[in-house]
Amino acid sequence: MSTHPPVYDRLLRELTAVYQGRLKPPVSEFEIPTKCYTDEALFEEERRLLRELPVVVAHVSQLASPGSCLVHDALGAPLMILRNREGALRAMFNVCRHRGTRLLEDEGFCKVRKGFLCRYHGWNYDIDGKLVNVPKQELFPSLEKEAHNLVSVPVHERFGFVWVVATPGDDYDFDSFLDPLEADLQPLKLDTHVVFRRGTATRRTNWKIVMEAFLDGYHVRHLHKNTVGPYFQDHQSFTEAAGPHVRSIVGRSGFSDAIENDAIENIRDIATPTYVFFPNTIFVVQPDFVSRATVYPLSIDEIYWEHDLIIPEAPKTEKARAHWELNYELIQNGVFDKEDLWVCEQIQKGIGSGANEFLTCGTEEAPIYWWHEELSKRLRA
Ligand code: FES
Ligand SMILES: [Fe+2]
Incomplete structure (x- = not known):
């Protein structure tokens, strides 16, 4: 048996019990009121909560060299996340301290050479956000420059990802939030991986509808029947809460045979672990790559989708490149x-129609229940 995260041994035992019909469903049927997708006040609270929690914005390989920077607005606040000259990660509001101009204009990855020069009146900041020059400073007789550095937000590197909290401050207890994922993610050594490609999209749907699609194993045999559906055996899965997050594993074709004959070479060939990092990140451990996708609400009925296909090493040959192209095409574009x-947009169209006052969920949709519980608990708090 290959080396793999020990947590998978337990997940395989649980999944085997599911296949053998020995596990009771973790929850009974439940309903979700459709007004939870249309209530503007609730939506504003959710957006606020998203800015108070750690969210993955990049893989470390995308911010590896000094000066590499990500301009990121999707959390509803203009942010820049960068690697400074000493090699430390910094995250700041991309907002001038004079009259508030956004400093770096284009969203996405860029290179910062010296620092940031505001186009409006020329205030100048170094790469760490320190205000270094104010043109005609005598116009501000009482200005304390040190009090006008760019405003930091907490940033943290763990499991090969860059996590950000879009609220002013330097400190955040990332560890208590992320520790429940340690046993699963640490052994994957994703910090040595690279991103093959980032796929982005905006879609007309509420963000919770998208999260639900990735907390639901029930649809795979139907919605994905012409793409990845046939890779899975009977679409059986085991799911559980992992702190605020959700951990699942689903059996691939050949799962039962491999278990029966004790012929497991690589667990990822016979079962696919998937996670939702609360609140808005989807993580899928495919046989030879991983997918990390984050869902950002832009408005109550629109999302921004960001998916990084993460591979063990940069492709060295045309054959390797073609292999990852095929996977990207299948997973990002096809699935x-x-x-x-696509299905989330179809649901959105029906949400406000009055056809359903409640959406009905079965026992296999349990992770949706846990995720909503966690969300409600945090909104109440
Ligand atoms: S707003 Fe940036 S220098 Fe005036
Ligand atoms: Fe799906």
């Missing part, structure tokens, strides 16, 4: 975009 996000 996520044309199937999952």
Whole structure:
């Protein structure tokens, strides 16, 4: 048996019990009121909560060299996340301290050479956000420059990802939030991986509808029947809460045979672990790569989708490149975009119609229940 995260041994035992019909469903049927997708006040609270929690914004390989920077607005606040000259990660509001101009204009990855020069009146900041020059400073006789550095937000590197909290401050207890994922993610050594490609999209749907699509194993045999559906045996899965997050594993074709004959070479060939990092990140451990996708609400009925396909090493040959191209095409374009996000837009169209006052969920949709519970608990708090 290959080396793999020990947590998978337990997950395989649980999944085997599911296949053998020995596990009771973790929850009974439940309903979700459709007004939870249309209530503007609730939506504003959710957006506020998203800015108070750690969210993955990049893989470390995307911010590896000094000066590499990500301009990121999708959390509803203009942010820049960068690697400074000493090699430390910094995250700051991308907002001038004079009259508030956004400093770096284009969203996405860029290179910061010296620092940030505001186009409006020329205030100048170094790469760590320190205000270094104010043109005609005598116009501000009482200005304390040190009090006008760019405003930091907490940033943290763990499991090969860059996590940000979009609220002013330097400190956040990332560890208590992320520790429940340690046993699963640490052994994957994703910090040595690279991103093959980032796929982004905006779609007309509420963000919770998208999260639900990735907390639901029930749809795979139907919605994905022409793409990845056939890779899975009977679409059986085991799911559980992992702190605020959700951990699942689903059996691939050959799962039962491999278990029966004790012929497991690589667990990822016979079962696919998937996670939702609360609140808005989807993580899928495919046989030879991983997918990390984050869902950002832009408005109550629109999302921004960001998916990084993460591979063990940069492709060295045309054959390797073609292999990852095929996977990207299948997963990002075929499955996520044309199937999952497509169906979410279809649901959105029906949400406000009055056809359903409640959405009905079965026992296999248990993770949706846990995720909503966690969300409600945190909103109440
Ligand atoms: S707003 Fe940036 S220098 Fe005036
Ligand atoms: Fe799906």
